[in-house]
Amino acid sequence: MFQEDKKEEELFEALKHLKYNKHEVVLFHVIDKKKELNFDFDNAPKRFTDVESGVHLDLYAENFKESYQDSVEKYFNMLKLQCAKYRIKYVQADIGESFEKILTTYLVERQKFAG
Secondary structure (H helix, E strand, O other): OOOOHHHHHHHHHHHHHHHHOOOOOEEEEEEOHHHHHOOOOOOOEEEEEOOOOOOEEEEEHHHHHHHHHHHHHHHHHHHHHHHHHOOOEEEEEEOOOOHHHHHHHHHHHHHHHHO
16 A cells, blocks of 8 residues: 555545445555554664665664654555545454454454444
């Protein structure tokens, strides 16, 4: 879900299209919570590489941790708000948890609201 603003708009346009066609839409946001959300790295110099563009950045993680976490939290909240706006179910799926647990939790919640 980390992408350019324009592609983000395209994604939500596609998701809105599915909603308007009466589909139930669920966005499973797959993340590595430890690294992507908590920015849990030791304070040795690290090279971070954008896998799409190949651009890299060398830095000490500790120097950017707080501002990174603030930015990511705002971004994830925006995703949740966009999903809520279009009545799309947003499910954060941490790769550190079992797939079974994530899916079971979602299905139990869904059953509670459907029944």
